[in-house]
Amino acid sequence: MKKTGKASNRLLKQVKEEDQLGAFAKAKARAFQQRRNLLAQESAYMICGISGDPGTGKTGLALDCRTDEERETHWVFVLDFDEGAEPTWRQHWSSDDKVFIYNPHVYKDDMTIDYMATADMARFFIGMVKEAIETNKISFDDEEEIEVKAVKAIVFDGLDTWLDTTNMIARLNHIKGNDPRQADKVKMVPTQWFARTQEYQRLFKAACQLECHKFFITHMKEVHDGFEVVGQKPDWEKSTTAKLYQHVITSREERNGKTSLYAKVTKSKTNAENEGQSFLLFENVKGKVSWNGLEAIKDNTL
Structure with missing residues (x-):
């Protein structure tokens, strides 16, 4: 029995070592594939x-991310939490089915x-965009398919509304109920705010x-010192700014x-020359309207 036990331990040790070697090989393969992808990609x-405040061109700036040539082939997907992208699209891109x-x-x-x-629907939409990128199409249950030759961008419009959504998810979980009116009244504890941040x-x-x-779009919110307004900052979860390449x-x-x-x-990890620079997006001079957009977004030099 003793020898059998030693043999079993040796076999178990061998299996663990082989599993570790296999996992190490997979990790190396993944690392090198990631490196190949970075080298193959012309730019990040x-x-x-x-x-920005309402009516300052945030959504229009993101929607206008394609060159004239790309509008023929490249799609832009908009996750519209803010429910404000449609009017901008109808005014300027209503004939653009991409x-x-x-x-x-x-x-x-x-x-x-x-x-x-709502959170589930947002995740499913991002999954659909991933499918379009990887397969160049979107497939439906009724066997209908939409060809997607290329995807230029996803626009997440309303990060402040998504933050509010995750606040309510955390509150509803805290009271273990479904009534948002009751959830509004509950006092949150630090662990629940952590759960909110993880969901966000x-x-x-x-x-x-x-x-x-x-592109991640949000409104600005006031910064207070006591009762005094001392400035503004973006209305998204506080760790968001650090994760951005450009702002x-x-x-x-x-x-x-x-x-x-x-x-x-105000931030560009990809082109330091742009930091601190201001660009004219739009002008309306006594009814004469001109839209410039931002060329650096179109040609990826932001």
């Missing part, structure tokens, strides 16, 4: 945050939001993994009958 995909806008909100019979179902980051990171350009803040100026929209690059 943008992970660009766009923040802009795919999706509103993930799911409502219950009493017209309150089903927050968990799961979707954010899933979008970041897509092999296309990424653009949009603004609006009205003077002497002229309305101008500007984009200021």
Whole structure:
């Protein structure tokens, strides 16, 4: 029995060592495949945050990410948490069927939001974009297929609304119920805020993994010192800014009958020359409208 036990231990040790060697080989293969992909890719995909007050051109800036030639072949997918992308698309890109806008909100019979179902729909949409990138098509259950020759970008419009959604998911989990009115009243504990952040980051990171350009849009919120407003900052989860490669803040100026929209690059890990630079996006001079957009977004030099 003793010898049998030693033999069993030797066999178990051998199996573990072989498993470790196999896992090591797979890890090396994955690392080298990642390196090959980086070398084959001409430049890094943008992970660009766009923040600004309402009506400052945030969504238009992201939608206008393709060159004239790319509009013939490249798709832009919009996860529209903010429910504001459609008017911009209808005004400027209504004939462009390669802009795919999706509103993930799911409502219950009493017209309150089903927050968990909404989060699931958002994840499914990102999965669909991944399918389009990897297979150059989107397949449906009824055997219908849509050809997608290329994907230029995914636009995550309304990161502040997604943050609110994850707040409610954490609150509902905390009270172990489904009534958002009751969840609004609950006092959260630190562990629940951690759960909120994890839920927020799961979707954010899933979008970041897509092999296309990424744009994350949010509004600004006031920063207070006591009762005094001392500034503004982007209304997204606080770790978001550190994960971005680029950050653009949009603004609006009205003077002497002229309305101008500007984009200021406050961060660029890919082109330091752009940092601190402001660009004119849009002008309306007594009804004469011109849209410039941002060329650095179109040609990936931001």
